[in-house]
Amino acid sequence: MSDSGPERAKSTNVGVLKAMMQFLRPYYWQMIGASIALVCTAAITLSIGQGLRMLVDQGFSSNATEAALNQALLLFTAMILLLAVGTFTRFYLVSWIGERVSADLRKAVFAHVVHLHPGYFETNLSGEIQSRITTDTTLLQTVIGSSVSIALRNLLMFIGGVILLFITNPKLTALVMLSVPLVVVPIIVFGRRVRSLSRTSQDKIAGVGTFVGESVKNIKMVQAFNHQELDRNAFDGHVESAFRVAISRINQRAWLTTIVITLVLGAVTAMLWVGGLDVLAGKISGGELTAFIFYAVMVAASVGAISEVYGDLQRAAGATERLLELLAAENLVPSSTAPVPLPAKPKGHLEFDQVCFSYPSRPEQQAIDKLCLDIKPGSSLALVGSSGAGKSTLVDLILRFYDVQGGAIRFDGIDIRDLSLDDLRSQIAIVPQQPVLFTGSVADNIRYGKPGATMAEIEAAARKAYAHEFIERLSDGYDSFVGEGGIRLSGGQRQRVAIARAILADPTLLLLDEATSALDAESEYQVQQALELLMKGRTTIVIAHRLATVVDVDIIAVLDHGKLVDAGNHAELLQSSPLYSRWASLQFDEGSSSAEQMVTM
Numbered sequence: 001m002s003d004s005g006p007e008r009a010k011s012t013n014v015g016v017l018k019a020m021m022q023f024l025r026p027y028y029w030q031m032i033g034a035s036i037a038l039v040c041t042a043a044i045t046l047s048i049g050q051g052l053r054m055l056v057d058q059g060f061s062s063n064a065t066e067a068a069l070n071q072a073l074l075l076f077t078a079m080i081l082l083l084a085v086g087t088f089t090r091f092y093l094v095s096w097i098g099e100r101v102s103a104d105l106r107k108a109v110f111a112h113v114v115h116l117h118p119g120y121f122e123t124n125l126s127g128e129i130q131s132r133i134t135t136d137t138t139l140l141q142t143v144i145g146s147s148v149s150i151a152l153r154n155l156l157m158f159i160g161g162v163i164l165l166f167i168t169n170p171k172l173t174a175l176v177m178l179s180v181p182l183v184v185v186p187i188i189v190f191g192r193r194v195r196s197l198s199r200t201s202q203d204k205i206a207g208v209g210t211f212v213g214e215s216v217k218n219i220k221m222v223q224a225f226n227h228q229e230l231d232r233n234a235f236d237g238h239v240e241s242a243f244r245v246a247i248s249r250i251n252q253r254a255w256l257t258t259i260v261i262t263l264v265l266g267a268v269t270a271m272l273w274v275g276g277l278d279v280l281a282g283k284i285s286g287g288e289l290t291a292f293i294f295y296a297v298m299v300a301a302s303v304g305a306i307s308e309v310y311g312d313l314q315r316a317a318g319a320t321e322r323l324l325e326l327l328a329a330e331n332l333v334p335s336s337t338a339p340v341p342l343p344a345k346p347k348g349h350l351e352f353d354q355v356c357f358s359y360p361s362r363p364e365q366q367a368i369d370k371l372c373l374d375i376k377p378g379s380s381l382a383l384v385g386s387s388g389a390g391k392s393t394l395v396d397l398i399l400r401f402y403d404v405q406g407g408a409i410r411f412d413g414i415d416i417r418d419l420s421l422d423d424l425r426s427q428i429a430i431v432p433q434q435p436v437l438f439t440g441s442v443a444d445n446i447r448y449g450k451p452g453a454t455m456a457e458i459e460a461a462a463r464k465a466y467a468h469e470f471i472e473r474l475s476d477g478y479d480s481f482v483g484e485g486g487i488r489l490s491g492g493q494r495q496r497v498a499i500a501r502a503i504l505a506d507p508t509l510l511l512l513d514e515a516t517s518a519l520d521a522e523s524e525y526q527v528q529q530a531l532e533l534l535m536k537g538r539t540t541i542v543i544a545h546r547l548a549t550v551v552d553v554d555i556i557a558v559l560d561h562g563k564l565v566d567a568g569n570h571a572e573l574l575q576s577s578p579l580y581s582r583w584a585s586l587q588f589d590e591g592s593s594s595a596e597q598m599v600t601m
């Protein structure tokens, strides 16, 4: 991930600059304002040198009048006022642009990330992405808001200062210029190192974030297994390695600053010596030397300031690069560009036609192998099979979280790749095995199925999901806060909220993943009733782990290693499928705790 050479550094610099321009473009009025303020303040600061020259040569000479001094100081005061206004404008506008651009970048990255195919998040950890959107953009905001402003101001001072130096005294200036390469070389060398270390440093910090996120999220697991000490040690390791990288970065920067300051001040000393000799010899006036020193110090200070923020700019380039990488991440499951419209009243006919699929991380293993299934509108299908048979994979393929590699899945006769993703998913509701609730109220979570639903609709859905009663008993009813991930509700309650959400969504196609597994016998019965009501007239696919779920469905598809080995209803399969009848006999013989038995099927 670090720079592999000058070629790469060059190309990314250009890329980074180009990309930043795209984000800066909308604000060119602000940029013009900031540039004017920048030029004005630099010009005023530089003209102070000329003022000093006049003051020394005329103001303090023996024939100076008080009126002339007053006039000169009045002009000086006016310039100071102008400088103050210019500085305010520059600071305000540049910081504004910094905040605005990083806000826009944050929004752009998030907007891109939420649309990425789920497979992307298997290789890119959520904590890392989070850190990029927060830490990297914050870094960028500080850099654009202050470092860029400092760099630009000092660049102008440097250019203006050098021009005025030449005007004031070319001989001395030549001396100053000789030392420029001496200063620039270390800036480039150390700057490059700082940049690559900065990237590593940001990566390490992201690693720290990911670790914290995972431990805190699973705190009960951590404590139940007495893992606190182990985790603490592992965390210490992460933090210390981030610290070491940061320190070596700081070390490089410290060297950079030290070398630059020494060289610059050395050059100024040499110049003072040569210039002083010229004044003594009467070749130049005292005012000229004063102005010269003023400009030389200004040029030196600006080089120093630039070298100091150069490191920041390099860090920002690193951060931008990472953000751009994220922005450039390709969506492997793109929505069709010329989508086929859905019929006005979709029927919910689902066909799997010779579907082949293997996960990108395991191309050698066929997770789904030449699978054919025809699920008629309004009918129900149960997927059964041992753990790892490919049931969840099929559900993911229907939702187009992944695209099939062979064959096709058709919804109402249309290849789902030809539908717009929004259209396809608007026809589907899913009740997963582990219901996912978002931080917010119970009502918010049910409304997730249909944004904009009224309270009456939400309540009706909750009643149908047998959730109304327990929700009413919560301290704030439908407004009760469910905690992060719904932690304040029981597993069964969460499941009923998830069912209510699906009921509210009123989909054509319902995907259930053993939706009743977290319920007690009483609620299971009620939820089963609710589900039957919900399933009526809708195409339903159930991932089933227990017989109770499958005896009533129209077709049971028995999967094994991604292949469809048998299909039929319960009675038929008992006759025709050895795999199914073995499973059935295991379940009937040993009661209803069956999830483990499925594993051995």
Ligand SMILES: Nc1ncnc2c1ncn2[C@@H]1O[C@H](COP(=O)(O)OP(=O)(O)OP(=O)(O)O)[C@@H](O)[C@H]1O
Binding pocket: 122, 359, 360, 361, 362, 367, 385, 386, 387, 388, 389, 390, 391, 392, 393, 394
């Ligand atoms: N994201 C992934 N990357 C790589 N391989 C995966 C991924 N998800 C699942 N697999 C593999 O694909 C196969 C099918 O998995 P799948 O989750 O569909 O099985 P399942 O029938 O739903 O199992 P279970 O009943 O245990 O949930 C398994 O061999 C599994 O290891």
